[in-house]
Amino acid sequence: MWHAAETKSPNLNEIKADDTLETAISSHDSPVDKGKCAFLYLLAMFTIETIVWGFATSFGVLFNFYQHDPRSPIKPDPNSKLILTLVGTINTGTIASAAPFFSFWMAKKPGIRRRLMLAGLLTCTLSLFLSAYSTSALHILLSQGIGYGIGGCALYYPALSHLPEWFELRQGFANGLVFTGTGIGGLVFPLVLNGLLGRYGAKLALQITAALFAVPIFFAIFLIHPRPPDRCQRQESATQSISSYEKQALPSSGNLFRKFYQCLTGVFWTYIFMNTIQSTAFYLPGLYLPTYIHCLGRGSVTGSALLSILNAGTIFAQLAAGVLSDHYSPFLIGLTANVLGGASVLTLWGALSQNGVGWLFVFSAVYGSTAGAWTSLYFGVLKHFVSDRELMFCAYGILAMTRGIGFILGGTISSELVSSTLTDPTQCNGFPKGPFSGLIWFTGLIFLSSGLLGSFLWIHFRPPSKTVQESCQIKNRGKRDTLSKC
Template identity: 30%
Template sequence: MVESTHRTPSTHSDIELSPLPRSTTPAQSLKEEGELSSTLGREPSSLPPSLYSRPSSPFDQPSTRVAVALPPTDGGRAAYTFLLGAFLIEALVWGFPFSFSNFQAYYLAPDGPYPKDQGLITLTGTLSSGVTYMSALAIFPVLERKPRWRRPCLYIGFVTLIAGLTGSGFAKSPAILVLTQGLLFSLGGSILYAPVISYMHEWWVRRTGFAYGVITAGTSISGIVFPFIIEALLRRFGSGPTLWGLGLVLFVLIGSLLPYIKGRLPDPPRTQEARREAPPQAFDYSFFTRRKFWILWLANLFQALGYFLPTLFISLYAAKVDEGNASLGSISLATINATAIISRVSFGSLSDNPKFTLPLIILSCVGSGVSVLLIWGLGASTTPGLIGFSAAFGVFSGGFSSLWAAMIREVGVQSPAQAATLYGIFSFGRGLGSVLGAPISTVLLNSSPLPINYGMGEYGKLIVFTGTSLVVAGMIGGSAGGWKLKSSARRD
């Protein structure tokens, strides 16, 4: 039966009214009026977070769309469950690279397996974190365009990471360690970690700084525990059994967490008709033309040049401070990670307020740089001095990565998918700084020591380079505020 059209008189003109089809829902009527204009699977900013429209099956026509209730953002049981899972994934994936100083001390010890291969062992430690950061530049844009690939990437990265860790236990040369513990482990970690960050931007929208802080605190937690576990295992069993056992533990723990790492929003539809109705959003690359982006990216690069070296060499340095205390290196590394928890969570939470972003960048970089130049260089030749430096360095430097969400906001990117991609670009800069630090540190350590008693002589030039890089990072980051004021004055 065809429904007839009704005409209602009006003082100005006749208005034609037509009833909605019986299958139409309130969510569909909003969509037909243009209020649900967005790629399916991407939540439009004008739509309340609890309502979302999608086909009830791949064969449904647009007239049979149903309303789907979504869990809330920035809080609630589902958001915090995801945050806990992401925190634990962070702890397990990043705990090993940030505890590599223990492996390095074992490999390079006079009675260790590779006492004369400092260059390759340092490269292994650098790659174990650097590749994880740098490969994000390629992975995040792919996931932004192919969000359905995020879940398979979790398992591909998981298998690759386990293969790299356990495979390094069979290594008979430092070159094999570079390929397994350095390259393969970190590549798997990056593929596994990227979907976690992508999903995070769906769950946490207004409190992304807080979420970043909590997630990155996972690295600090594992950095407190892992050094002592790894040191004890290496001392008792050697590198092979230690790496095999840790690979098994990670296989069980990460494998049990993956079901809880999932997105808040439904994936985009597969049908061609649905794709025509809601084509994928084009990625906006305009931020590459903004000077503030390049200022913050360079600050991030220089911060990375200085950030990784203390954690990489702290165990070797501790052995020279007190040769009779085999645990001093692990205690120093754990102190850095323990105090970093304070700044990771507090800096991240404070950065949700835009007025704190640039002051926190300056505080983190300059504060950590000064602690390197003064405390490590002049006062860390004793056990209390080394512990004091570790505490100061952790407090100031640890919170910098929690500021990435605020930096992304400063650049002007708002879309969750594009924010995740920009996270990958910042991550690449951090990885580049980490990788460049390996050859630079090798050259500095192999050069003639400073003529003064600074950094116990041998580490003097490395300390000067590290502290200077961090202070320069703070100066560059602070100039982003000056550019903002200059731009505002020009508009006026």
């Protein structure tokens, strides 16, 4: 279990905890996969997912405002553009890449999770509020990029670490439902931000956003607590000394790292590599679609609408992939999503969008509904590599970290792929040659390559056919007969 408590006697009903709210054990069993407590956890986690990732994935709206709005506090120059391009990938990248540090820390000290969430909430809120007073791209990078990213990680991953405790058989469903929050946040936040920026400008808009961020998350944090041990575990624990219970619950750092190192097989490293390269391209359409629309001479409302449709598609993808991963191979679902996502980039955005903006709306829906499935498959994938619950979330942290590294690399690469002179609307949608064609080729080919790599993993983990199983059984039977004769 993630949680360990301090007590003066072996009776678990007399537990004196670090954090009373977090470690209270009810007199009734809290069922796994169902019940009021599991539902409240899902509601709270969904709220945090929606707000933390919803704002992070909507930076394209702010990016477009800082670049083109006359009221922007940022002076337009090539250096500012490069820094602002990095903000959108650094905030999501930092949230993801700092995950292993928090994961191993929580594995050693589970009682610290609520304090981490509150500290993360405070850091995110201050970062958003202070960014309202930014006068340079560097200020935006430090506040909305690095500050928000560190705070978001401290808030998000301690909350998510409770999910394997509350859901086991329906873990894919719970994972998918929670991750739809990213899509819903990405659907709502672009419209809200665009409306606030248009009406109030950057300063007041970000102050209002900070308040909208802080209040619901503050209440959500206090709905999250560890799942108490069931009746059988409590009866078993009552017969043991509490010191041995604590020794079991809190493995040494050496043992934890040694056990985790044993899970890092060559096949796992292959998946980690695929996860990293896929993430270099994943957020680029959402980051650049508002700028692409502005280049075509369309208003900011169209760009925000495209971003919202893309994120709405992600809602469907996350939920569908999460549910399907409870019944089918997550590797098969992942490779299908990557291939379809890459094909949509090259055909709908690249080739067909030259025939009209309507194809961009189709692209946003298709891309979100396919590429958006990836992260909801993580827990399903990790079951093939890790069986220990403590190590499960440490492994999740590694995937999140490499995904974050990919986000940052993708942002750096993309700034070199888009032409800095975007003035003629008739040239903006040129493909296969044009100011955005390098970005489109890069994104599409990365997704197709990830799909190809995923096909090898699917084949590796695919269960043997009935014919193979029967032949193995016959062979084993023959060996047993030979041994019996000897």
